[in-house]
Amino acid sequence: MSLSRTIETPEISGALEPEPAPRKHVLDLDDFSREEITEVLESARGMKEVLGRDIKKVPALRGKVVVTLFYEASTRTRISFEEAGKVLSADVINMSASGSSAEKGESLLNTGLTIQAMGVDTIVIRHPHSGASHLLAKHLDRVSIINAGDGLHAHPTQALLDLYTVQDKLGDLGGLKVVIVGDVLHSRVARSDIWGFAKMGAKVVLSGPATLMPPDLMRSSGSIARSPFASLVEVDTDLDRAIEGADVVMALRLQQERQNAGFLPSIREYIRRWQVTDARLERARLGAMVMHPGPMNEGIEISNSIAHGGSSVIEDQVTNGVAVRMALLYQLTIGAGLES
Amino acid sequence: METDSILIRHARIVDPSRQLDRVGDILIGSGEITAAGRLGPDRIPNGCRVIDGTGLVASPGFIDLHCHLREPGFEYKETIAAGSKAAAKGGFTTLCAMPNTDPPIDNAAVVDFIHQKARQDSLVRILSIGCVTKGRKGHELAEMEELASSGVVAFSDDGDPVYDANLMRLALIYSLDLGLPISNHCQERSLSCNGVMAEGPVATHLGLDGIPAAAEETMIARDIALAEATGGRLHVAHLSTAGSVPLVREAKARGLSVTAEVCPHHLTTTDQWVLGRKGESTTAAGGLAYDTSTKVYPPLRGQRDVDALIQGLADGVIDCVATDHAPHDLTSKQVTYQEAAFGISVLETALGSLLQLVHSKKLSMGAMVDRLTTGPARVLGETYSDLASLQPGTAADIVLFDPEQEWTVDTAEFESKGRNTPLEGTMLKGRVVATFASGNIIYQSAGLIFEEPHVKA
Structure with missing residues (x-):
């Protein structure tokens, strides 16, 4: 099936070929193959072309219903999904926990079953608990689930837009050095990005306070069982060393409450050791790009001049997020053959 | 006639309280263990119910x-x-x-x-x-x-x-x-x-x-x-x-x-x-x-x-x-x-x-x-x-189990109200055949075989 059957848009791109994989849910990138990621990125390229038009509307998902179910505050992800759905002509219904039955104590599962019973096609869910999207995927059999961020676990659409953004600027991801800086322990973005960049052949280096790294990655002892990430990343708490020759530097949001919980002596010391600054970026490869999943604490994990400087691709990430989410909504709703 | 008597015959008796691990018989009467070991026919009361314990463990x-x-x-x-x-x-x-x-x-x-x-x-x-x-x-x-x-x-x-x-x-x-x-x-x-x-x-x-x-x-x-x-x-x-x-x-x-x-x-x-x-x-x-x-x-x-x-x-x-x-x-x-x-x-x-x-x-x-x-x-x-203990004179609290029986965990069959186990659907090997509390059979599986009641020759 192709988008070229539309009247208003005789063709958008040939990039939707070959036939999308029969995927029903997007829960994390750990179960994506390199080929599948490549397909999504190619499909997103076609979608981005649509976004560049005067009339940003194609009827690809006309008659399909997407519900965004957000149990956590969000600006960019929720609006990005809503725009993606609307550009594709899906009916998008936004639901947030406040003002819904969740406030009356309805369980996530019952809310999911209720939404499914209304005949929707796709649920986009963000939830503060890891595995919330898996819970819906396990018990709902008639809808596709897209994970828009679950607890500390995963944020696969963010990772895909990050991959897209890097590929767009630097071409092939293979062999690139990607440095992820900050609170990896509590970061769903970092987890999904590790999967994504590693699957595409990039070298991933994590840097940040040892207290904010997953404990199994901080130990070299042979008797300690290591997570799958252990074989995909290197850890170097010294950012000045880690950043040497980097092609991509990604700063993670530092939640200020980490200081109260004892993970950090002070924000001041964090800034001194791990803020992405002009001086540090000098050590990276010439033309290295700086990313941030947002929302930023400017002046903490990233300096003001970097955040808005020439190396920053933070706004491109946001733009590309819409295209990537269009590609996923399209592939899941049409490609996975939910109609069959 | 001691009709409440039960004989478990030819079971592997495992009784750590007496460092016992051997095939034998257990006789239960009036809620207590009357005898455990090799029992001659004359020690078995008339009308006693008999369980074939061959291949089973009694503990x-x-x-x-x-x-x-x-x-x-x-x-x-x-x-x-x-x-x-x-x-x-x-x-x-x-x-x-x-x-x-x-x-x-x-x-x-x-x-x-x-x-x-x-x-x-x-x-x-x-x-x-x-x-x-x-x-x-x-x-x-x-x-x-x-x-x-x-x-x-x-x-x-x-x-x-x-x-x-x-x-x-x-x-x-x-x-x-x-x-x-x-x-x-x-x-x-x-x-x-x-x-x-x-x-x-x-x-x-x-x-x-x-x-x-x-x-x-x-x-x-x-x-x-x-x-x-x-x-x-x-x-x-x-x-x-x-x-x-x-x-x-x-x-x-x-x-x-x-x-x-x-x-x-x-x-x-x-x-x-x-x-x-x-x-x-x-x-x-x-x-x-x-x-x-x-x-x-x-x-x-x-x-x-x-x-x-x-x-x-x-x-x-x-x-x-x-x-x-x-x-x-x-x-x-x-x-x-x-x-x-x-x-x-x-x-x-x-x-x-x-x-x-x-x-x-x-x-x-x-x-x-x-x-x-x-x-x-x-x-x-x-x-x-x-x-x-299976010491004669103690309460007949006994479990008889088949260590070789394979079965699939199906929580729908649980007696407990709690069906929460990760073992649901997995295969286990070894299952209880009968449980006795003070001589009463409080659980028996389909695998429990009673022989003809004992009649004294």
Whole structure:
């Protein structure tokens, strides 16, 4: 099936070929193959072309219903999904926990079953608990689930837009050095990005306070069982060393409450050791790009001049997020053959 | 004519209380064991019912030092009636009910209620464990002497360990003249924090807050030091980490009054099970992950921990197996992993799980039975030593099981109201054929074969 059957848009791109994989849910990138990621990125390229038009509307998902179910505050992800759905002509219904039955104590599962019973096609869910999207995927059999961020676990659409953004600027991801800086322990973005960049052949280096790294990655002892990430990343708490020759530097949001919980002596010391600054970026490869999943604490994990400087691709990430989410909504709703 | 007599013939009798492991017969009459060994036909009463025990193991009924019967207060999760049926099906004839009920077992009235309820509803012997502190709140000691007088067999604040070190010290001292152990669920709160599973590779992969092994080990070390300082009687509940085993080993070597238990799930399942693939590891978590039936406290840990616990159990450093049977309603588990209640429904799968260790030659049959009978009886003390014996003259609490029978766990067939087990759908080898409490058959499977009643020639 192709988008070229539309009247208003005789063709958008040939990039939707070959036939999308029969995927029903997007829960994390750990179960994506390199080929599948490549397909999504190619499909997103076609979608981005649509976004560049005067009339940003194609009827690809006309008659399909997407519900965004957000149990956590969000600006960019929720609006990005809503725009993606609307550009594709899906009916998008936004639901947030406040003002819904969740406030009356309805369980996530019952809310999911209720939404499914209304005949929707796709649920986009963000939830503060890891595995919330898996819970819906396990018990709902008639809808596709897209994970828009679950607890500390995963944020696969963010990772895909990050991959897209890097590929767009630097071409092939293979062999690139990607440095992820900050609170990896509590970061769903970092987890999904590790999967994504590693699957595409990039070298991933994590840097940040040892207290904010997953404990199994901080130990070299042979008797300690290591997570799958252990074989995909290197850890170097010294950012000045880690950043040497980097092609991509990604700063993670530092939640200020980490200081109260004892993970950090002070924000001041964090800034001194791990803020992405002009001086540090000098050590990276010439033309290295700086990313941030947002929302930023400017002046903490990233300096003001970097955040808005020439190396920053933070706004491109946001733009590309819409295209990537269009590609996923399209592939899941049409490609996975939910109609069959 | 002694029509209430039952003869179990040609069974493998495993009775660790007498170091007995040989094929023979057991005669039951008037609720007691009349004879055990090789019986001549003339010793068998006329009209006696006869069970063919060929290929089966007969042992004293199992004793569970740690189970949650949820009554009073949480009857939607479990009741004494349902829990006792589950026990009978699992081969247990004595259960020690933990005090995290509502109200908690912190005064004689609640003990009396449970014992009264047990007399009405239970197929098995129900003993109760009283609180260490009032309301399990960890502030003031419960009236421990009143609890002891009303029949509790140990003290525990269960899932809320006694965090205050001085209060634990005082509890060990105060209970010295009561002669009952204090069973502590050792988890240092400032280390376990909001953890929901073992710290380690799966927690990292799934983004779940991990509980470090040190949370358990530091409190065990603390409690051992307090037991040494006071001469108190410490029982360490459900060990789960490799590092806990040498702590208990050394405490025993120093002659301290310290005992310990371990649960079947900590001996046979790992944190890989949280991935929802029955222990198979995977780098692609997928929709099966976050299997909330694996959420238990202390958490399932790594293979290294499992191996050390098995070794500790085989060596006898760990005195006994306790189930920590923790039944829950469906709603408590059909939520995110973080929200899900801690606990596994264990009574009906314990034997099948433990026999895996016997079949794989990591534990002898004699040791397994010991850790389910004489081991826990030793923790309970002299008064209860008869519960773990097939000695003639003792109550006929007997379990007869087929160690070779393969079966698939189907929670729809559970007697327990708690269907929460990660073993659902898995194959176990070894199952109870019949359970006797005071000579009455309280559970029998379709595999129980009665022969023609004995008629004297």
